Amino acid sequence: MVENQDEAQDIENAAATKQLQPKGRALAGFTALLALGALAGVGYLYYLLVYLGPMDELQRRVSGLESGLLRSSNALADLKREQRRGIEVAAAAQRQRLQELEQALAGALSEAAASAPPSPQQWKLAEVEYLLRIANHRLLMERDVDAAVGLLSAADDILRELDDFALHPVRAALADELLSLRSVRGNDVQGIYLRLEAVKERLIALPLELPGYFGTPPPVQEPAPEGLWETLSAELASYLQVRRFDGARKPLLAPEEAVYLELNLRLMLERAQLAALRRQQVVFEASLGTAREWLLEYVDQGEPVVTQAVSEIDGLLEVQLDEPLPDISASLSALVASHQDTP
Template identity: 40%
Template sequence: MLLVVVLAVALAFLAWEGWQRLENQQQRLDELAQKADNSATQADLADLNERLESGEAERNQALESTTNAMQQAFSEYRSEVNNTLDRVLAQLSQDQDADEREWLHAEAAYLLRLANQRLQLERDVEGAAALLRTADSVLNSADNPALTPVRREIASELAALDAVPRVDRTGIYLALNAQQERIATLRLAQEVEEQPVSSSIEEPPTGTFQRQLARFGEELKDLVVVRGHDEAMEVLITPEQESYLRQSLRLILEQSQLAVLKEEQALFEASIDKALDLLNRYYDTSRSETQGVISRLEEIKQTNVTPELPDISRSQQALAEFIENRYESRGGES
């Protein structure tokens, strides 16, 4: 056993010593490989750096060449634009020297065209009138008696615009809103008030069962009344139907408000008619509050939210004819 132990220790020592030698050799091999890699990496880096410097030099040269070309092209373009602008300004200066009033005529024509667009597209009576007054002031500055017919048409159109009735759309909108609030408090025609139950039986029934049954039959006859009707009875409105009815009426009045803002007369009147029909059919018209709302809605319905607009294009046509005749006369003279 001692010999076996000694041999085992000897083998272990030899194995450890061999392992240490292998590890030292592997470490030296790794160091050599790392040195080789470092040498190769430094060479690659040097080559890459050289190529980068060469590429950067070429890029700088190309950028400088492109910049010079762009500067030259921009300089030529600016010179051409300046020359063109000088020619245009010279031509305009000659036209202005020929007759300064041509600019005033063109400005007045533009204002008249804008006034027509404002009236026809936006139905802005006050804006169109302001543009007409500005155009008349410009024509007055031209100081040309030949423009008198044009200014006469402008004066006539201003008078027509002044005659257009002004619609207080904000007031109508608020009036309809006030009626909505009043309708929310009105009573329906089928609302039934709760009444206390009263009994005509003053004393408890006495006597035999047949006597009590006969007395109960007499009492029942007094409570139940049967009536005949030629027409069908209208079904009572449920709470859900009442809520739907009030909501529908509110939406109809909001539709009439929208018609006021959009200046749609037919929709405005039709919406109020629907509201009046619901009020007369389902609300208690015997009450003064309901009659007051109906009367106010009928009064609002008479409002003309889309007044007829005049034609203000005659002044624009007259000025266009004046400018055309002026150019023709100048062409004939030349």
Template identity: 35%
Template sequence: MSDNDNKDALPAEVDKSPAAPRRRGAGLLASLALIVALAAAGGAGWLYYQLIYLSDQQNAAVVAEMQAALNTATSRNDATDAALNRQRERLAELDSLIDQQQTISQRQLQQLSAQVQELSAVDRNDWLLAEAEYLLRLANQRLQLSGDSRAAARLLSSADAILRELDDPALHPVRSELAKELSALQSLSDIDIEGLYLQLEGLAGEVDKLEAYGAPEYSPAPVADADSTWQSGLATGFQRAWEKLRSYIRIRQHDDKFRAELAPEQADALRASLRMMLEQAQLALLAERPTVYQRALDKAANWLQRYFPLNDRREALATQLEKLGQADIRGERPDISGSLRALKEYSKAQRWQREVGQ
């Protein structure tokens, strides 16, 4: 048995010797695999930790951003709500204004409709009566303000023609008053105010052509020669003195004594003063103030006689001034308001009859 055991044992040792390196290699591989597995497990754990940590940070950032966006959206929503509230208030005010305007427009439309109905009820006779009343009123104003009797008579005649066209017997009192007033205007003296004014203006233009008194002129005598005797010199001196004395004396044919209130060389001032007197007469003529008018003409005539020499031009101006002074620039104006009052009474009676008939 021992021999057999040895035989059996010997092959086993022979088999063990080549397999030993393979077992050692497998152990190394297993160790390496274990190390790799542990490393992979550690890496996986680290990655998992990083993923979990980073995910928490990102979630916090996202949550913060979302919270900020939510706050912004909330503030914007509040602002939008406030703006909408203001818009609603404005719309309410506009609605109120529109309602008020509609109410006012409806009221005005009703008033216009009433006026149109009133106008439609007015016939052609009413328009003619209104025109005649306007003409009578204008005639009274023209006579009282400007004293133009001819224009007032034309206006009264136009009003009478309108009343004659109406052919209403009730207008007889009005036409009777018109006839009386026309007769009173025609009996007035026809004063041409415009013509008198133009005549005065023409006289003012002629003033510049008048000749005023000039200053005395003196021409010295020639000086005697040295060879002349003392007797001739004395005679020459007496002659020069006499000539100078004669130059200061002028004899003129005037009814009144000439009194120079201004210097003779001031001819322009004399003419300007005379023109001012004529302009004063023009203003008094337009204002219908006969006293001032006559006083200005009398003063101009005296000024003309006193400071301007007697000649044909001065006499012509004096004659025209005298003729203008004889004009009565303001006559007594008749009362022509009776026809206007009668027409108003007629119109009032017509309206009353129309109201009663309705």
């Protein structure tokens, strides 16, 4: 009986233990999770205190060092700029001072050279400069190529006598200018003027153009009239002639108007002479063209004197007065530059 009671008690204890076992496991699991959470919190706090705290301080120090370095760099750059500016100002002052000293020295040398009498070489160089200036004037103002060539040749002869190597650029420029001038086809202005004067002298002998019916018509062989009416008609036809002219007929000048034609022709030829002296190509051609037109219109073309006058004007119309001329100022510029380079 007692054994049965013990067995019953054991069974009840086993049943109770089975009922309490799931609750203990849940409590153990909860305890383990709580422990893990506490451990994670402790680890996070350790990370914050041990790692992040010193890194922030280090970052702040690095940032402060970088800011200081930037300020130092800016200050150094400002210092360099100030030093460079000071150096430039000092260099400019030195250059200004040096330039003033050079000018003073050059002025002193110039005064000393001016007080001394000119040497024979200086006299000859002055003569060369004068010849070159006159040559430029004759070529530009009067377009006289021959005179310019003679003046440049005379200047080159003087330079050859000096035999100074420093004047080599001047002689080189002279050689080039002489070659350019000799290649220019010069116009004989004096000859052109005299040719026009010869045409003017023949204006008095120029005959006016006569009407075409003034000439004697060629005889026409007609049959002898047979009746009275034919005889009267032939007689009247010998006194009266009717001619047909096709196109417009230009008016002829009256004999008393020949004086005005001569004066106008003389005026055109004199204007052409003046244009030739001034090298005015347009006025020269216009004057000769007007004179030629009047000769062909109002003067008898059958006369030899008229043919010669027209032929002479045609020849003069082919003359080119305004031919481009070369520049001969290089030798003068080189000579002036050599004067400036000579102490």
